[in-house]
Amino acid sequence: MRKILIIGIGAGDPDYMTVQAINALNRADVFFIPDKGDEKAGLRNQRLAICERYIKAKAPRFVTFRTPERAKDFTDYKANVADWHAAIEQSYKRMFAEELGEDQCGAFLVWGDPALYDSTLRIVENLLASGAIAFDYEIIPGISSIQALAAKHKISLNRIGESVLVTTGRKLAEKFPSDADSVVVLLDGDQTFASINDEDMEIYWGANIGAPEELLASGKLADVKDEIKALRVRLKRENGWVMDAYLLRKAKDG
Ligand SMILES: C[S@@+](CC[C@H](N)C(=O)[O-])C[C@H]1O[C@@H](n2cnc3c(N)ncnc32)[C@H](O)[C@@H]1O
Structure with missing residues (x-):
């Protein structure tokens, strides 16, 4: 069964990585790295630097995905976010099916802690509930x-x-x-x-x-x-x- 790790990487300092997070990094075959444009390139680079520093077990693959844009014009904030998450869910589905073997482990590196103002967990839960693809997932907490x-x-x-x-x-x-x-x-x-x-x-x-x-x-x-x-x-x-x-x-x- 495919496994997805949602790893909290701490908010800003690579030293915030916990031992559990470092161990999780070393289990992953594929890392899904969001590309949110130039402004967020610093965050993307920080994720890659963390991988470079802590991964010793094997050489993983990095799959960069362009995060869909959230619609700028809306009247209902929650509906706007739900539509945006649905679009991201589709890209997760594609990536899990196309980039991850049946017995492989994929990982998201979530800034800070995945439980705090981050949608990765919610989107992964929705995808699993949709029944579109089978996988198991784990959350590794981070320093928020x-x-x-x-x-x-x-x-x-x-x-x-x-x-x-x-x-x-x-x-x-x-x-x-x-x-x-x-x-x-x-x-x-x-x-x-x-x-x-x-x-x-x-x-x-x-x-x-x-x-x-x-x-x-x-x-x-x-x-x-x-x-x-x-x-x-x-x-x-x-x-x-x-x-x-x-x-x-x-x-x-x-
Ligand atoms: C989408 S939320 C993600 C929060 C993250 N999951 C956490 O555990 O901190 C992004 C917000 O977190 C806060 N934040 C994240 N990293 C920060 C940092 N290094 N310094 C100050 N604020 C930060 C800011 O308020 C930013 O707008």
Whole structure:
């Protein structure tokens, strides 16, 4: 039976690879590497560098696939994403059938942890459920950008007995979640934090965490938001891509 490994490779630093992830790399015959265009070439190169560094068992094959584009015009966000995932599912089906022998093992290298804002698992599950092709799959957890952010700032994500909410820039723009003590935000290309006006709010921000060009900033949101916006622009200009994450919470007793 074909086997698919969904391997979390950590978010940014090749040293974030776990022993389990390294062992999984060495089991794979074929790696499916997404090509998302020039801007994401840095991420593709990082995946290949990880393979080069850690694979000792055998010489695997790399199959690069062009990720279908998500439609830009839509009214229903969830339907738009579902259509996009259905298109990706078709390319997975083709690759598994054409690039993987019946008894071979294929692998996806997922940035950070596969359970966090990543669709690989969902698409693989849907393909299996469709019955179009038989295979088995395993998930290997990775160090997520959230864990990396907390470690770099030397903070706990939660305060004692309090909750943490993980959300996206898009959701944050709709409404600040009032029932969570700490709010972690990913996928915010619009710097939504900058539109929050709350004198008590603090931010712990990190961009391209774990990479040589990593940037960190923290402090009262009102004091550092402009600096963070400028750092983000600079990083994107100098590096070609930027991924940032941040934690927001009110200062204690504030
Ligand atoms: C599609 S999500 C994938 C999350 C990933 N699965 C994880 O475990 O971190 C991409 C978002 O993760 C965050 N992210 C990923 N890597 C990061 C890094 N090295 N530094 C800062 N944020 C990162 C950013 O918010 C980015 O927009």
